[in-house]
Amino acid sequence: MDDRLDDLTRFPLTGSPYTDAANWSGMTEPDREFVRRILANYGKAIEAYLRTLISKDAPFDRFVAGDDDAISAEAKKGAKIFLGKGHCVGCHNQPLLSDDRFHVIGLHIDTSLSPHADPTEIGRAANQALICDPRVADGDFSVDGRFSDDRTTGRDGSFCQDAIPRGLWRTKGLRHVAETAPYFHDNSARTLEDVAEHYRKFFLVVSDPDGPGPAGPLLVLSEQDKRDIVAFLKLLD
16 A cells, blocks of 8 residues: 555545545645545456456356256256246346346335345435436546546446436346345345245236336246246356
8 A cells, every 4th residue: 555545634534525525625636636546446456356256167057068967857947937937037148147237126125124224225216316426427437437448338328317217126147146145135035935936926916027017917936936946046156
């Protein structure tokens, strides 16, 4: 660490353009630039490390590659449901088994299950005001900002102009999912069986998960179907 950062007069612990504008404005511009560069490099270093965490050779990968004995008969049934009537692959696709998009999944905060969760959370819509604050959206650390290594992605798109519905949550990848309990952003599902039960109930009453509301069952999962899906998910590690 640079010894200069030990000088808390020059670099106050709360100095930030987002949370403590007074301390931030009291810093010299070279010192502010020093902090910006540290933050940008920190983020890039973490991302570079995360890119080395490659998941491969799970039992399901071996099955796809042609090893018919790599997974159980129950897991094969689960994979068929996952790809077919369960509609799971509609959102959980691509190598990481996530489309990296946002969907309505019928999730409502239950503080009896998640005592530390915020019952007022509304999903992606809550992020719009924060992300689209001009200090963020037009700032140094946006995807098109001056510290970006690729300013041509267009990833911001029209997000700040769109009307974002309530209750949208990003699809999580399913690699190593059996090792990452509890589930959902609020940790309300303790097991994969709980996750399967959540979706069983959800799809019984809504035909279009991103639509305006209930319109009849999209699918009906039996208890055996749930067990088969869970058996399949446990082979993604």
